[in-house]
Amino acid sequence: MPHATPTVEDVTELGTVLSLVAPPEFEDGNGHVNVGHYYRLHMTGADAYFRELGFDDDYRERTGHSVFSIEHHIRFLDESLVGEELSVHLRLLGVGPKALHGQTIIVNRTRGTVANTLEFLELHVDLSTRRTTAMPEHLMPPLHAELERHRALPWMLPLSDTMGVR
Numbered sequence: 001m002p003h004a005t006p007t008v009e010d011v012t013e014l015g016t017v018l019s020l021v022a023p024p025e026f027e028d029g030n031g032h033v034n035v036g037h038y039y040r041l042h043m044t045g046a047d048a049y050f051r052e053l054g055f056d057d058d059y060r061e062r063t064g065h066s067v068f069s070i071e072h073h074i075r076f077l078d079e080s081l082v083g084e085e086l087s088v089h090l091r092l093l094g095v096g097p098k099a100l101h102g103q104t105i106i107v108n109r110t111r112g113t114v115a116n117t118l119e120f121l122e123l124h125v126d127l128s129t130r131r132t133t134a135m136p137e138h139l140m141p142p143l144h145a146e147l148e149r150h151r152a153l154p155w156m157l158p159l160s161d162t163m164g165v166r
């Protein structure tokens with residue numbers, strides 16, 4: 001996999017799932033955006049992305065299946081302040097029959113930097129048994145196409161090296 005550090009423009013090629021100006025309530029005692037607000041941005045962005053892929057309320061109601069987060073690793077690369085424009089992007093890193101490995105990326109558009117990343121592992125779960133189950137066949141081709149598109153990018157942000165899909 002490539003290891004070049006991406007520019008804001010590089011990350012934007014993934015598509016933007018959320019964009020906002022950090023409001024005053026995001027500020028913590030240190031004068032920058034609080035970790036809890038970053039985490040919420042990561043989760044809101046990932047939720048929007050998964051809905052686009054078809055893991056939405058209708059899917060959950062129709063199939064009784066959903067995805068559960070089982071591991072997260074957040075890495076801070078730059079700070080963000082109230083009033084700065086932030087955007088959230090998602091990169092798929094791995095797809096298996098029952099699992100998705102990816103990374104959400106928060107870009108500070110005002111500063112032109114990657115502010116932080118959240119690496120995640122999600123499992124596809126049958127809500128009646130609370131156990132993993134294979135994703136439906138019709139979802140696999142678009143997931144693999146998106147994965148290949150993301151793997152072809154000439155850059156990579158640091159990963160925890162403890163997560164993945166085997």
